[in-house]
Structure formats: C-alpha cells, structure tokens
Amino acid sequence: xxxxxxxxxxxxxxxxxxxxxxxxxxxxxxxxxxxxxxxxxxxxxxxxxxxxxxxxxxxxxxxxxxxxxxxxxxxxxxxxxxxxxxxxxxxxxxxxxxxxxxxxxxxxxxxxxxxxxxxxxxxxxxxxxxxxxxxxxx
Numbered sequence: 001x002x003x004x005x006x007x008x009x010x011x012x013x014x015x016x017x018x019x020x021x022x023x024x025x026x027x028x029x030x031x032x033x034x035x036x037x038x039x040x041x042x043x044x045x046x047x048x049x050x051x052x053x054x055x056x057x058x059x060x061x062x063x064x065x066x067x068x069x070x071x072x073x074x075x076x077x078x079x080x081x082x083x084x085x086x087x088x089x090x091x092x093x094x095x096x097x098x099x100x101x102x103x104x105x106x107x108x109x110x111x112x113x114x115x116x117x118x119x120x121x122x123x124x125x126x127x128x129x130x131x132x133x134x135x136x137x138x
Contacts, residue, residue: 050119050131057114060107067116076120076128078107086135110135
C-alpha cells in the first residue's frame with residue numbers, strides 16, 4: 001500500500017515537472033497602446049429593436065418623461081407613434097388566476113409615482129425615444 005502511494009506521488013511530481021517545463025509564458029510587449037474609440041453607438045444598430053427601462057414616473061413635460069429608481073433618473077422622449085397602455089385586472093377564476101386586459105391611455109393619464117416599463121430606441125443623435133410605455137402599477 002505504501003509502495004503504491006509513493007509511486008503515485010512520484011508520478012504526480014514528474015507530471016508537474018513536465019507541465020512546468022513545457023509551459024509557455026506570454027508577455028505583453030506592446031507599448032503605448034491606446035483604447036479604441038467607439039465610432040457608433042451599438043444601441044443604434046438596426047438589429048436592436050428596443051431596450052427597456054423600469055422605473056417610477058418622476059415627471060412629464062410635453063412629450064418628455066423622466067423616470068427614476070432611487071437616485072438614478074432617465075429622460076425619455078415620446079412621439080405620436082409611442083403606444084401607451086395600462087393593464088387592468090378584468091377577471092379572476094376559481095383557481096386564483098388573474099386575467100388582465102390592456103387599455104390604451106395617454107401621457108395625461110400617467111401620474112407621478114406610477115411604475116412604468118418603457119421600451120425605447122436610441123436615435124442616431126443619442127436621444128432616447130419611447131416606442132411603448134406600459135403602466136405596471138398605480
């Protein structure tokens with residue numbers, strides 16, 4: 001039993017020596033490497049249909065809304081094609097499953113403090129433009 005343990009120990013040491021002997025060390029020899037500037041905002045790529053943000057409505061001014069979460073805020077612009085909906089509970093079955101129905105609303109129906117899920121696109125100028133707004137609670 002001791003002979004087997006010593007043999008396995010010796011094989012382990014030999015294998016470790018081979019691995020160390022054949023190791024390749026890669027050194028960074030580049031000097032004065034500068035980070036590359038991003039020339040296009042990846043969120044403006046046509047392959048990205050939208051991005052979403054969830055927050056509490058802080059304010060509405062004209063077609064611009066501000067949502068917040070804690071100390072973070074985000075300003076998003078709406079336009080005539082922005083779809084705004086609220087979900088209202090319409091039924092509850094015997095098993096407790098709730099059915100909700102979307103109801104089209106306007107910016108004027110939104111109140112400070114409402115929780116919103118906003119899908120938006122980033123325009124080529126960097127402006128956030130809402131494609132849809134879902135009121136998820138009062």
